[in-house]
Amino acid sequence: MANHLFDLIVSKISDPEKTFIETPEGLSLSYRQMLSASARYAHALVAAGVEPGARVAIQMDKTPAFIFIYLACVRAGAAFLPLNTAYTPHEVGYFLSDASPTVFICNSERREALAEVAAQAGSRIETHESGKESGTYGSLFELAFASPEIFENAERGPDDLAAILYTSGTTGRSKGAMLTHDNLASNALTLCDLWRFSSDDVLIHSLPVYHTHGLFVATNTILMAGASMLFLGKFDAKAILAAMAHCTVLMGVPTFYTRLLDEPGLNKKACANMRLFISGSAPLLAETHRQWFERTGHHILERYGMTETNMSTSNPYDGERIAGTVGLPLPDVDLRVVDPDNGALLPQGEIGMIEVKGPNVFHGYWLMPEKTAAEFRPDGYFITGDLGEIDEKGYVRIVGRGKDLIISGGLNIYPKEVETEIDALPGVFESAVIGVPDADFGEAVVAVIVREKGASIDEAAIFAALRERLAKFKWPKQIFFVEALPRNTMGKVQKNQLRQQYSA
DSSP: OOBHHHHHHHHTOSOTTSEEEEOTTSOEEEHHHHHHHHHHHHHHHHHTTOOTTOEEEEEOOSSHHHHHHHHHHHHHTOEEEEOOTTOOHHHHHHHHHHHOOSEEEEOGGGHHHHHHHHHHHTOEEEEOOSSSTTSOOOHHHHHHHTSOSOOOOOOBOTTSEEEEEEEOOSSSSOEEEEEEHHHHHHHHHHHHHHTTOOTTOEEEEOSOSSSHIIIIIIIIHHHHHTOEEEEOSSOOHHHHHHHTTTOOEEEEOHHHHHHHTTOTTOSTTTTTTOOEEEEOSSOOOHHHHHHHHHHHSOOOEEEEEETTTEEEEEOOSSSOOOTTOOOEEOTTOEEEEEOTTTOOBOOTTOOEEEEEESTTSOOOBTTOHHHHHHHBOTTSOEEEEEEEEEOTTSOEEEEEESSOOEEETTEEEOHHHHHHHHHTSTTEEEEEEEEEEETTTEEEEEEEEEEOTTOOOOHHHHHHHHHTTSOGGGSOSEEEEESOOOBOTTOOBOHHHHHHHHOO
């Protein structure tokens, strides 16, 4: 049966014996093995109760199996729902209760901590090992190992759901962005062409796979090119530097590049085999762009996207890559800048709200029709929440965000979620969480707190409480205690003042 995304992936395989994934430990897996493994996992998911249209959630360490399970979901017609491994059981419980996945997959050492929230959501919990050290492989692997290598793919069309990726809002809990088969397929095909990927490429994959950048931009682009990737479990500057001798492309966040610039071995000779360095998920400083070119002879290619839209713009492969911009709209994407208040189109060079439209744009938020309707214009343009301008050359420049989103190390952090947890602590009257510039992470989380009268709660107590409630990347890097938060005449906290004060 026709399966829009997976059929396209299969059509791009010119040599089944070509390496798809290799690891630093020496494991090499071919495209033929990818087809076999994804079939086995698809059988395992079906045996666990997954039907077309169901959701499958996963909180698992980064291994090749993670990618095979993603592809198995596509083949079985399920929606893939990846979760950050840093999320606590408290956070995971929300995602499971909201999405109601048929199956929830985690590493076996986390099963005990997560069993209760899975049961409360009505999800069957399955385990999968991240390595061979324990001598066991987990229940999902055992199901897959006993399954056939051939699977009849579920029938899925371009508009059928392929994934749900959660992205938080500034005023409440996370929203599930619904991404279709064609959202993923069309964007990967466009990027493959735009960035000149071929079967000769080897990508250094050092990004997390629970995020749209590492999962869809990186992996799907490689699949559409029939190329290969070196699969690193995490960012390791020395390992990446060594890998450049036999790889051709690096996709990363600005933090990757600032840390690589600290490596004395980074020079033009070390990058001689590389053809492209791509950066995204957070703004790249113009100074980083300049330093990288001076050291390597390569201009970093910066692009712009978000969970709801995949990629929307890119600096050109051939042509000027302008530091401080995110390039031009992709060939199949319409982008405009409008007045945030009334939606009127603004002339070139004026700053306003960025809106996009195209096959890359998601189909709405899971179980949130009102929120979905509020984020789209009547003519189909999605309101990104980002403020920017288009210059005389057509390049897009992001100047800020209409929302209070913080992007630290390429990960989205929403102040309201952190504030809610801090405000609930005994001794806290109120708090304001802001992002301030950080040379390493792009932005750092800072919490400004007002104590209740007579309370003595301190920094250590706050960190101890947040450790049980929030993923580590959301923790404040600094905490400041003040007598009162600055407010305007309407009583709204003036975070712009706080950012000015604590950015110094």
